[in-house]
Amino acid sequence: MTQNELGIFEQLESEVRSYCRSFPTIFTKAKGYKMWDKEGNEYIDFFSGAGALNYGHNDPTMKKKLIEYISEDGITHSLDMATTAKADFIKKFNDVILKPRNLDYKIMFPGPTGTNTVESALKLARKVTGRTDVISFTNGFHGMTIGSLSVTGNAFKRKGAGIPLQNVVTMPYDNFVNDELDTLDYLERFLEDNGSGVEIPAAMILETVQGEGGINAARFEWLKRIEEICNRWGILLIVDDVQAGVGRTGTFFSFEKAGIKPDIVCLSKSLSGYGLPFAVTLFRPDLDIWEPGEHNGTFRGNNHAFVTATAALTYWENESFENEIQEKSTIIYDFLSKIVKDYPELKGEVKGRGFMVGISSEVDGLSNKVAAKAFENGLIMETSGPKDEVFKLFPPLNIDKDGLEKGLQIIEESVKELTK
Ligand code: PMP
Numbered sequence: 001m002t003q004n005e006l007g008i009f010e011q012l013e014s015e016v017r018s019y020c021r022s023f024p025t026i027f028t029k030a031k032g033y034k035m036w037d038k039e040g041n042e043y044i045d046f047f048s049g050a051g052a053l054n055y056g057h058n059d060p061t062m063k064k065k066l067i068e069y070i071s072e073d074g075i076t077h078s079l080d081m082a083t084t085a086k087a088d089f090i091k092k093f094n095d096v097i098l099k100p101r102n103l104d105y106k107i108m109f110p111g112p113t114g115t116n117t118v119e120s121a122l123k124l125a126r127k128v129t130g131r132t133d134v135i136s137f138t139n140g141f142h143g144m145t146i147g148s149l150s151v152t153g154n155a156f157k158r159k160g161a162g163i164p165l166q167n168v169v170t171m172p173y174d175n176f177v178n179d180e181l182d183t184l185d186y187l188e189r190f191l192e193d194n195g196s197g198v199e200i201p202a203a204m205i206l207e208t209v210q211g212e213g214g215i216n217a218a219r220f221e222w223l224k225r226i227e228e229i230c231n232r233w234g235i236l237l238i239v240d241d242v243q244a245g246v247g248r249t250g251t252f253f254s255f256e257k258a259g260i261k262p263d264i265v266c267l268s269k270s271l272s273g274y275g276l277p278f279a280v281t282l283f284r285p286d287l288d289i290w291e292p293g294e295h296n297g298t299f300r301g302n303n304h305a306f307v308t309a310t311a312a313l314t315y316w317e318n319e320s321f322e323n324e325i326q327e328k329s330t331i332i333y334d335f336l337s338k339i340v341k342d343y344p345e346l347k348g349e350v351k352g353r354g355f356m357v358g359i360s361s362e363v364d365g366l367s368n369k370v371a372a373k374a375f376e377n378g379l380i381m382e383t384s385g386p387k388d389e390v391f392k393l394f395p396p397l398n399i400d401k402d403g404l405e406k407g408l409q410i411i412e413e414s415v416k417e418l419t420k
Helices: 001-014 060-071 084-099 116-130 146-150 156-160 183-192 220-233 301-318 318-344 366-376 401-419
Strands: 027-031 034-037 041-044 105-110 134-137 168-171 204-206 238-241 264-267 281-282 348-353 357-363 383-385 390-393
Touching: 041 301, 041 401, 060 301, 084 105, 084 301, 116 146, 116 204, 116 238, 116 264, 116 281, 146 156, 183 220, 204 220, 220 238, 281 366, 318 348, 318 357, 357 366, 366 390, 366 401, 390 401
Parallel strands: 134 168, 134 204, 204 238, 238 264
Antiparallel strands: 027 034, 034 041, 105 281, 264 281, 348 357, 357 390, 383 390
């Protein structure tokens, strides 16, 4: 029955649709780490809306706050007028997230999506520096608009723009570096040598752990060197924490443990806590040079998202939350390492940081098969990397140990069925 009903999407929706092809059913309900389809089949969600549902589906506290707000006729849309919902969010974000981490950032609402925050960061860097070039990194993913796509290191996605995109130099990301090939050393030599033709760029943009690019976690030393180079040459460092932020790697910001302070930070996905479109761009106060109106948008700063995002920050008031993420991520790593060892046919390697993890398989197409088999067995998980070589585990951060273990068991079962 569901298969027939899916026909309506095939007939009427654009061919560009993608996730419905990997998970061919019609979903109706979701709660915590579980989703249900029309037939009543239950799935464990290790996908979490590609990182947009770090607190799971329909978190009860956020839901209650939102229902209260709506039932009291709280403002839904107000462009960027001042509202109490917005004031509450800004205050709590500053008190719970920025101040305790000694981060002095201005908060800007760039528009509803991750792509919007990236666009705003690139625009601001150009305006502040008066320069145009940007350094981005291989396998980085930053969004689908012309600007954010131009810094996305994925040839297939870039083809969607039809024509080559300009003003971007793509450098090898940390996982390409080895003893013989220190690409940052090369970069510095180019920057030092006026004859090289390399212009000082306006910004460098990177993810500290690449999500779409294959769960590549940059080493902290590499990130530190990037920061040093940016400081030395007056290049603005933009950390795109759209996917790796909001706790996914174990700390609220993915760069905290590396000890770096980006000039501009992009946040979206899980920031609303409830899966609502919401994004924030954070930047050093001295970069706050836009005139009123130089960057605006109809749907920036959605009030419903302010309400749920403020409620979501309560998780971060409690110190044990980070410890729990750490504890559960150790369970995931140990389990995945055992899978890699017990099933050598996978030719697998465990990758990632915190709750942003996966197994990369050297066997062509096998990761996609594992994800498809896991779906048949009741677990939702996606693949990433240039050849979809990584199956990617993104459970909600607040998943209980029982749910986590059940999900991991399904992965093992699926690997076993495919390799026996
Ligand atoms: N940056 C990163 C790191 C992302 O992972 C994504 C989305 N996958 C984006 C930007 C773009 O976000 P959105 O899809 O909300 O535009």
